[in-house]
Amino acid sequence: MGILYIFVTYAIILNIGYSQSAIQNFVNEDDGMGPNLYALIGHYLGEAGLILFAISVTPR
Numbered sequence: 486m487g488i489l490y491i492f493v494t495y496a497i498i499l500n501i502g503y504s505q506s507a508i509q510n511f512v513n514e515d516d517g518m519g520p521n522l523y524a525l526i527g528h529y530l531g532e533a534g535l536i537l538f539a540i541s542v543t544p545r
Contacts, residue, residue: 486541489538489541492530493522493526493530493538495529496525496526496530496534499529500525500529523538523539526538
């Protein structure tokens with residue numbers, strides 16, 4: 486799970502940057518109709534990364 490978290494965080498940082506204002510803008514957009522986390526993961530980690538993420542966050 487920790488490795489998956491690192492990959493997801495990497496995908497987000499590639500897209501939005503790592504400055505405080507970039508992160509705050511991402512959070513603000515996400516509260517509305519902003520960037521879709523699944524789209525970011527699919528774009529940067531590919532289909533396999535997206536499937537792994539979906540499986541790992543599915544409640545058991």
